Amino acid sequence: MPLRAGWLALPLLAACAPVSEDTSVQPTPDKVSGALFVAGKFGNTLAKVDLATGEEVLRVDSCANPHELATSPDDKHVALACYGGTTVDIFRTSDLQKVTSINLGDGARPHGIFWHPNGSLYSTAEGHQAVYHIINPIPDGSHRAHVQRTLKYETGQRGSHMLAVSPDGTTAWTTDLGSRTVTRIDLVTSRPPMSATIGEEPEGIALTPDGETLWVSARGSDMAYALEPQSLKRIKDVPVGDFPLRIVLRPQGDYAVTSDLADGGLSVIDTATGAMVRSIAVSSREEAEAKTQVTILFSPDGERIYVAETMANTIAEVDFDSGEVLRRLPGEGGGDGIAIIE
Known part of the structure; x- marks a missing residue:
């Protein structure tokens, strides 16, 4: 089955036996500490890797x-998006004890x-074509101002999948796979959302730290786009490479x-020049595909x-400067979403 045709059906493979790979302990890179958190989308798990x-x-x-x-700003909690359900679940990073579950409604x-x-x-x-703003996700109940609240902002676009949020918290952007659009949402005023068609199947999205440039990868176009955010x-x-998913x-x-899912690589773009400068295998x-x-x-x-590396049950750790794969860490259960604290 060609990878491009098969990728859209991957959620249906949960019952299939994933490709196994040796994840025995390998030499530890110098000065590495902290923890990596892995969402196993086929195994329905959350794991912590030292x-x-x-x-x-x-x-x-x-x-x-x-x-x-x-992960939370203080690194004490990790939030998990339950794509097969309706909730955002929050766990302690210390022991993976679930502390709260925020229900966004049927079909969310x-x-x-x-x-x-x-x-x-x-x-x-994605099911609601919306972005949710969850205020006080871990309420302490000590004051009315600390009560958890959830605000909904409709995108009006199909498949609102990934998002970025401005440093000041006033604006969010989504990639909308089904509509082939990127949508800007004003989180403060009642100004309606604005959408623009960006390539084929835009999915990945990231905002520069200064908030001045929005980067989007369109997996169906094999392109990355730099956008003026407003x-x-x-x-x-x-x-870029073949099928740039993120x-x-x-x-x-x-x-x-x-x-670049289809060729197993990473494309590196110089943000100052907007040019791809190298690739990492x-x-x-x-x-x-395996x-x-x-x-x-x-x-x-x-x-x-x-x-x-979802179907291999591994997380590759790559040195950015050299492009060397330093080791492969455990990613059991079809590791997909990842987060880190150090």
């Missing part, structure tokens, strides 16, 4: 078809998720990186990239 040892130290049952993850299908430095959670709900005008069109920005803001094209790399995530210092 980055110093490379070993999985905890795994718990989560929810149906869990996808994206986000939460997917993209972002925990803002202001303390609020933001999540797409007008959604295209600034740069950048050809795009992330290095914390320093100097590079954007796409996860995480696996070969022949291995790409591994199926999905989510990518930078370490907080920008020195490493973590790549979820």
